[in-house]
Amino acid sequence: MSTRDLYTSSVSPTTHEIPLVGDTRFTWEYDDGRDKLLALYQKGKDRQWDSVKRIDWDLEVDPHDVLGVPDQSLAVYGTRHWERMSERERGELRRHSVSWQFSQFVHGEQGAMITAARIVETVPDLDSKFYSATQTMDEARHVEVFSRFLQEKIGMVYPINTKLQDLLNETLTDGRWDMPYLGMQVLIEGLALAAFGVMRDVTTKPLPKQILAYVMQDEARHVAFGRLALRDYYKDLSASEMREREEFVIEGCYLMRDRIRGREIWENFGIDAREVDEMVENSPYMRMFQSLLFSRIVPCVKDIGLWSPRIRETFEEMGVLDASKADLDALMRGDEEIAERLDAERFAAEEADRKAEVDAVIAAEAAVS
Numbered sequence: 001m002s003t004r005d006l007y008t009s010s011v012s013p014t015t016h017e018i019p020l021v022g023d024t025r026f027t028w029e030y031d032d033g034r035d036k037l038l039a040l041y042q043k044g045k046d047r048q049w050d051s052v053k054r055i056d057w058d059l060e061v062d063p064h065d066v067l068g069v070p071d072q073s074l075a076v077y078g079t080r081h082w083e084r085m086s087e088r089e090r091g092e093l094r095r096h097s098v099s100w101q102f103s104q105f106v107h108g109e110q111g112a113m114i115t116a117a118r119i120v121e122t123v124p125d126l127d128s129k130f131y132s133a134t135q136t137m138d139e140a141r142h143v144e145v146f147s148r149f150l151q152e153k154i155g156m157v158y159p160i161n162t163k164l165q166d167l168l169n170e171t172l173t174d175g176r177w178d179m180p181y182l183g184m185q186v187l188i189e190g191l192a193l194a195a196f197g198v199m200r201d202v203t204t205k206p207l208p209k210q211i212l213a214y215v216m217q218d219e220a221r222h223v224a225f226g227r228l229a230l231r232d233y234y235k236d237l238s239a240s241e242m243r244e245r246e247e248f249v250i251e252g253c254y255l256m257r258d259r260i261r262g263r264e265i266w267e268n269f270g271i272d273a274r275e276v277d278e279m280v281e282n283s284p285y286m287r288m289f290q291s292l293l294f295s296r297i298v299p300c301v302k303d304i305g306l307w308s309p310r311i312r313e314t315f316e317e318m319g320v321l322d323a324s325k326a327d328l329d330a331l332m333r334g335d336e337e338i339a340e341r342l343d344a345e346r347f348a349a350e351e352a353d354r355k356a357e358v359d360a361v362i363a364a365e366a367a368v369s
């Protein structure tokens, strides 16, 4: 079935064009790679995986309870709209909500794939070109995984959120080579990584858990790449150039904060936008979720050196400044370990099943003879 038939509202045309800007760069220096970046590239090569083999697509998913989380996670929970809904309508709402979330993931992942490919072209250094080439493949896999999950298991797709679209447009129409890094690797990926993390940790269902844990294992490398490349570059920029980057971050953070309100979902249930904002602001879960979403962006912005009083005030005003204390390296090691542990548990369970089967065959043969 074409994705067109699964969209909650019509998407036309089905392609979106952004004119190419900036220079494509060759380098003739093949031998000056930075050790840390080359090590990350090696890791990128070593950790490639195939979603067809690694993910257990036979696992069943209830489209009306995809994540198996308490309803308190819905901003509408406990309001008069919630009280009015039948059990069937609540199931439908859960489906819309998770479809919206995963739809933004898949559109964002497509943006990441396109941006990673763009970085291969525009970045001046070969080590960064190498690394970004592996990231392009990682992001293709993420698009593949999320779109399959949406189409086969949820059966409903939301169009791209306009704020996310704006941020992608801004990121891709800037000719300076570091801006796609900043918009994509730091802001969009940072927000997505935090959202994946919350869902990975709260879901009680095995299929979304596998998908999120394995995608996060890759994303941990991507954020590390953005940090390494930008930290080096920003050391040498002038004060006015740094200010331009900070403006971009500030504007981007506001766009992302607005995006996570998910107004499109509620409009489908006849709840108007103003009321949604109020609901989101009054929902303890949403408030917690919102601050968690910036938990990866804030320390990264600090780490790459964009840490002027203006940036700090913005984060303070958004109530997320505390996140600057987070240890990004520890978070990333945690993401990798969770994926590895999940593999180990799954493969140990499969091994035990196989052994039980063999034992049963041996016992049956012994009984016959």
Ligand SMILES: [Fe+2]
Residues within 6 Å of the ligand: 109, 112, 138, 139, 142, 219
């Ligand atoms: Fe990704």
Ligand SMILES: [Fe+2]
Residues within 6 Å of the ligand: 112, 139, 189, 218, 219, 222
């Ligand atoms: Fe990524």
